[in-house]
Amino acid sequence: MxxxxxxxxxxxxxxxxxxxxxxxxxxxxxxxxxxxxxxxxxxxxxxxxxxxxxxxxxxxxxxxxxxxxxxxxxxxxxxxxxxxxxxxxxxxxxxxxxxxxxxxxxxxxxxxxxxxxxxxxxxxxxxxxxxxxxxxxxxxxxxxxxxxxxxxxxxxxxxxxxxxxxxxxxxxxxxxxxxISPVANPGEEARRWASQWIADHTRGHPLIAIAPGAIYPHKDWPIDRFAAVTRAILHDVPDAHIVVSGTRGDAAKADQLVAIDPARVISTCGTASILQSAALFEQCTLVVGNDGGAMHLADAMGTKVVSIVPGLEFPISIEPWRNIDRAVRHRVACAPCYSFTSCPQGHNRCMQDLPVDAVLEQVRRALIESR
Missing domain, CATH: 3.40.50.2000 (Glycogen Phosphorylase B;)
Structure with missing residues (x-):
């Protein structure tokens, strides 16, 4: 014993x-x-x-x-x-x-x-x-x-x-x-902040989050693909609002998404803390983004997550735990590379060649499940 x-x-x-x-x-x-x-x-x-x-x-x-x-x-x-x-x-x-x-x-x-x-x-x-x-x-x-x-x-x-x-x-x-159940607790203060933010910005409409940032460039899905997903969501869910989540370093990407429809796309990049973002994710219908902390955070808050995963590691190893089946990967011959700071081949095809349709398929499936 x-x-x-x-x-x-x-x-x-x-x-x-x-x-x-x-x-x-x-x-x-x-x-x-x-x-x-x-x-x-x-x-x-x-x-x-x-x-x-x-x-x-x-x-x-x-x-x-x-x-x-x-x-x-x-x-x-x-x-x-x-x-x-x-x-x-x-x-x-x-x-x-x-x-x-x-x-x-x-x-x-x-x-x-x-x-x-x-x-x-x-x-x-x-x-x-x-x-x-x-x-x-x-x-x-x-x-x-x-x-x-x-x-x-x-x-x-x-x-x-x-x-x-x-x-x-x-x-x-x-x-x-x-x-096994990764459960995050942002605290009541962060939850009050999120509730007030939603009341101020969405007026009761469905909220979907997009997190286009990544800690390393080779984990980035191109921002124009995120823009295509944003437009598709706004079209498919006419009353939805989108919050773009990330750090101050993601603000330029967020600006490109906000420009699509400033009345329905709002950025919290660099203004919401991790605890506040967690509380906001908790009230989202869906979170979409690159493999990284935001996806695991939303997963731990019990939210549906579509994560865009590079070929760094083998499948079903690093996907958000509750949303493994919603993760999107693009197969390439050089994966997994286990190079955590840059693409060894220099082409980053596991992300550059990943099509918008593959992500939208999972997004639309998740939204149908949420109705």
Whole structure:
């Protein structure tokens, strides 16, 4: 029987989408250890581009604002390490975490993470906290660049990575796949904001969201295709309003969509926080957009999602959990490439050649289901 720890420290560093896929792991950890003190340790991205993108989120320039989406009572405290280059920050984190005297360290890692990165994460935790038992690192498979043909799709959806610690603690049947439910909680203040926004802008008409941004250019579906989808939705649903969601960096794309019909297309890019966007998605009939945090956020709010997914990873691995069947992909010979920052071939055909009709088919199907 697993010894019950007084304090559990969880290491999880990731962006919005991956963090949402971690929520079931946090919920199940709390369920298994209801009396334990659970402390999340995370840090700002060391990638300058990603850090800049996070800074573009309204309401969360210096921290990971998505942490607040975890259901209340799931996490007791958060220790944010602002930079690995800051010795004072590392010393402060070390003093704080050792003072908690944790009995268990949970490494919430992603499916197929290379072993060298696992060792680095474990060594980092050891240096910060000391010789405390660590779980979650014995994931099956290791995705190495240049070894793509050896990747086994049976590794599963990324939601299983953060949950792997439970298999280490409680055996292979530690959880039922039917128990997995990424549920985000934006809070009552954000929900009040969303209700007021809807009252001010849509006057009770159906609301559909479009999220045309992406953290990297090779995950972008061309904006003219989003414009075609926008026009089709406005035509098919004459009383619908569309909200364009994203960061300040997506404002130029949003302007192109708003110009189609300024009376029915409104942008919240750079003005709505992640919590406010989540609350807005909760009241949308449908959300359409590039693979990324917004799609997982809307999925976690229980909304229908049509996600446009590039060929970076194998099918049914990173699609929004409740909306896997609504995801749209375009098959190309070079997929999956597992190149997370740029297209190795330079042509980005998995997105550039993805037709509007394929997306509209899923959009129209979802809208019919919502009637």
């Amino acid at each position: 697993t010894r019950v720890p007084h304090t559990i420290i969880v290491f999880r560093t990731c962006g919005l989408g991956d963090f949402i896929l971690s929520i079931p792991a946090f919920v199940m950890l709390r369920r298994r250890f209801p009396a334990a003190r659970i402390v999340l340790v995370t840090m700002s991205s060391t990638n300058a581009g990603v850090a800049s993108r996070v800074a573009a989120y309204a309401g969360g320039a210096t921290v990971a604002p998505w942490i607040e989406l975890v259901p209340p009572g799931t996490i007791d405290d958060v220790v944010m390490i602002p930079s690995l280059r800051s010795l004072s920050a590392l010393v402060h984190a070390r003093r704080t975490l050792r003072g908690l005297r944790p009995g268990l360290i949970v490494q919430m890692m992603d499916i197929g993470i290379p072993w060298r990165r696992r060792w680095k994460k474990m060594a980092f935790a050891l240096a910060l906290i000391g010789p405390v038992r660590q779980v979650g690192w014995r994931l099956r498979g290791s995705i190495e660049r240049g070894d793509v043909p050896a990747i086994d799709p049976r590794l599963g959806h990324h939601v299983h990575g953060p949950l792997h610690f439970m298999r280490e603690l409680f055996g292979p049947e530690a959880y039922d796949v039917n128990e």
